[in-house]
Amino acid sequence: MSALEILNIRKTYGQVETLKGIDISLESGEFLVLLGSSGCGKSTLLNIIAGLAEATSGDVRIGARSVLGVHPKDRDIAMVFQSYALYPNLTVHRNIGFGLEMRKVPTAERDKAVREAAKLLQIENLLDRKPSQLSGGQRQRVAIGRALVRKPEVFLFDEPLSNLDAKLRMEMRTELKRLHQMLKTTIVYVTHDQIEAMTLATRIAVMRDGRIEQLGTPEEIYNSPATLYVATFVGVPPMNLLRTTVRPEGLQLQGVGTCLPLPERFKDKVKEGQQLVLGIRPEALRLEQGTLSIEAVPEIAELTGPELVVTALAGDQRLTACLPPRTPITYNGRMKLSFDGEAIHLFDAETGLSCLR
Missing domain, CATH: 3.40.50.300 (P-loop containing nucleotide triphosphate hydrolases)
Structure with missing residues (x-):
């Protein structure tokens, strides 16, 4: 009962x-x-x-x-x-x-x-x-x-x-x-x-x-x-959201000039030409070598104590990354933010629903 x-x-x-x-x-x-x-x-x-x-x-x-x-x-x-x-x-x-x-x-x-x-x-x-x-x-x-x-x-x-x-x-x-x-x-x-x-x-x-x-x-x-x-x-800092379109070669990030391979778990969930929003948690981004990466220009770095919260510009879209506190940051230089395909979330741009629902 x-x-x-x-x-x-x-x-x-x-x-x-x-x-x-x-x-x-x-x-x-x-x-x-x-x-x-x-x-x-x-x-x-x-x-x-x-x-x-x-x-x-x-x-x-x-x-x-x-x-x-x-x-x-x-x-x-x-x-x-x-x-x-x-x-x-x-x-x-x-x-x-x-x-x-x-x-x-x-x-x-x-x-x-x-x-x-x-x-x-x-x-x-x-x-x-x-x-x-x-x-x-x-x-x-x-x-x-x-x-x-x-x-x-x-x-x-x-x-x-x-x-x-x-x-x-x-x-x-x-x-x-x-x-x-x-x-x-x-x-x-x-x-x-x-x-x-x-x-x-x-x-x-x-x-x-x-x-x-x-x-x-x-x-x-x-x-x-x-x-x-x-x-x-839910999440501090909040999840990064990037506009993207499904292409035959993968996920074309709008305004970024980067195309990412479509993770296997989404292949039956989306269709070519569909407008999506790609989400990735700030803590999933790192400077070490990863499966996938996006180039970005650092704008602001905020030290919270246990981590360095970096806001960077990728094309015309902003990303937030939670990095180790002693990470060296070069403003107006370029940095490669890496992540794994498992960290990607995809949402339908029109309905806002997860593509895995």
């Missing part, structure tokens, strides 16, 4: 259709990340699961029952908000246990649950403090603790790390990963941050304009993007 089923969910505001038929089945213990840019519908979908918004049509099932029309407190879910939503006048202990208190859970049982959650989150020494005395990361741990003590069927997270600085975000990602591995909880997590999605999820749903563009594991999303949108949205 699935822990959560989202069945053809649609949401309309007047003439505007925000969600256009979302279908997802989530097994117990999965960590699903809804990933997408602002306005794609991911928070609306989360609110429908939580009962904070009503679907125009479709169904949401938690366990064996439909929860449409069921009050949020009766859905067997717990939600962690972006803003923490802590009570400023209550201690950490009472904030964590507030939901249990409202359910008339006996004091001794409530205290035990709060202390167990605090120990798990390593905030035992903060139980007597109030939210104003906590850092952002500590407040987020309290908000997570309040969700944990309820032991719900499904946890919902609405961009919980977006208010934290980069270092705290990384620390909290690690904590969330650790908690999920320990507790085997079912989680639906909303973010626009692809790093969070890639590091936390067992599956990612990339959303765009109210639809799911691709649903798969982080490895599938990154290594086998189904569309141009997914290819460019």
Whole structure:
């Protein structure tokens, strides 16, 4: 039995259709990340699961029952908000246990649950403090603790790390990963941050304009993007895209003056004269000898620490390459960027769909 089923969910505001038929089945213990840019519908979908918004049509099932029309407190879910939503006048202990208190859970049982959650989150020494005395990361741990003590069927997270600085975000990602591995909880997590999605999820749903563009594991999303949108949205720096045409001799790169052999796996998927977009990840490019290569002129080199990110001009098209940090770069000189045929992705220029779909 699935822990959560989202069945053809649609949401309309007047003439505007925000969600256009979302279908997802989530097994117990999965960590699903809804990933997408602002306005794609991911928070609306989360609110429908939580009962904070009503679907125009479709169904949401938690366990064996439909929860449409069921009050949020009766859905067997717990939600962690972006803003923490802590009570400023209550201690950490009472904030964590507030939901249990409202359910008339006996004091001794409530205290035990709060202390167990605090120990798990390593905030035992903060139980007597109030939210104003906590850092952002500590407040987020309290908000997570309040969700944990309820032991719900499904946890919902609405961009919980977006208010934290980069270092705290990384620390909290690690904590969330650790908690999920320990507790085997079912989680639906909303973010626009692809790093969070890639590091936390067992599956990612990339959303765009109210639809799911691709649903798969982080490895599938990154290594086998189904569309141009997914290819460019996931990956830092984003995938290089080059306009190309299928010719009898191979892939003619427009504005570059280079023709590449067509990889074997695409030979039954494309036809002569077809306009394509060739994609290649920046980390797949290197200066060492490779099977294939493109000549380019370096324009900018940015040292990030572990790598040198080089932007170069190939004909009238730009390429980004992630190279070793000590790579010597000669500006306005020529460099040969090599790669293997396995690194090539091809997309139909008109539909944006992967040629391997």
